[in-house]
Amino acid sequence: MQIGAVKRVRLGELPTPLQEMANLEKVLGGPRLFIKRDDLTGLGTGGNKLRKLEYALAEAMELGATAVVTTGAVQSNHAQLTTAAANRLGMKTFLILKGDKPHQPSGNLFLDRLLGVEEIRYVAVPSDSGKEEFESLLQNEVDRLMAELRKRGEVPYYIPNGCKAIHGALGYAGCVYEIVGQLRAMNLAPNYIVTACGTSGTQTGLVLGSILYGQGEIKVLGMSVSEKRDKL
Known part of the structure; x- marks a missing residue:
């Protein structure tokens, strides 16, 4: 589905299946429950980031990008899927991951390498730093890498962790x-x-989609996976 004139590059096998959870319905005694199988988007290991990347990477292509820079945790699904998507489109991927470099790559970090990531940098989390201080350290490393890539003749495009809010909104309105x-x-x-909520991009898109396609009558519930109740 295309929203207005916003450019999008098709990367996923969409629409994904909608499956009824009949056994869980029996345990709970109702109501009818369905699960949207966005783990079956068809690229990398799937997941919600692909819908967002279809808009983010369309913008990157329009700007003539040759390389993509993004951030995430060491086992980031976002970083892994960005690597897979950029690889398919012929762009190099550079990752800046939060945490110490592991002795042996495993999980998503192993997949990042298998999918052809160009370079991975690590930013250790100081034990005495607050969230804002660490985010500043991370952004400094992003700025440093972007400048280095430009000197090498690359045209880098930066995708923040979880993608820009607008790309998340467009992807999940769809x-x-x-x-x-x-x-x-x-x-x-x-x-x-009901959705997990980290950077809020997915939930924002679901709310937008409710307004556009559900007359605002679909209630969207987000379950925080990154902040405690007292910080929300």
């Missing part, structure tokens, strides 16, 4: 469009959409 259509084919309409 997801609501799919959900509404899939349920309509069953003569159903969604009441609630």
Whole structure:
């Protein structure tokens, strides 16, 4: 689905399936529950980041980017999927990961290398630093790497962890469009959409999609995976 004139590059196998969770419904005694299988987007190990990257990397291509820089944790799904997507589009990927360099790559870090990441840098988290201080250290490393790449003749494009809010919103507004259509084919309409919430891009898009395709009647519930209740 295309939203207005915003450019998008197709990377995923969309729409993803919508599956009913019949056994869980029985345990809970209702209501009807469905799961949107965005783990089956068809690139890398799947996941919610691909919908966002379709817009972020379309912008990168429009700007003539030859390299993509992004950040994340050592086992970041976002970093792994960005590497896979940029590789498919012929762009180099440079990762700046939060934490110490492990002795042996495993999990997503192993996949980053398998998928052809160009370079990985690590920014250790000082034990005495606050969140804002560490984010400043991380941004300094991003700025340093971007400048180095320009000197090498690359055209770098920076994707923040989780993608820009606008790209997350566009990607997941499209997801609501799919959900509404899939349920309509069953003569159903969604009441609630529940999602994990980290950088809020996915939830923002779901709220936008509710307004655009659900007349604002679909309630969106976000479950924080990054902040405690007293900080929200």
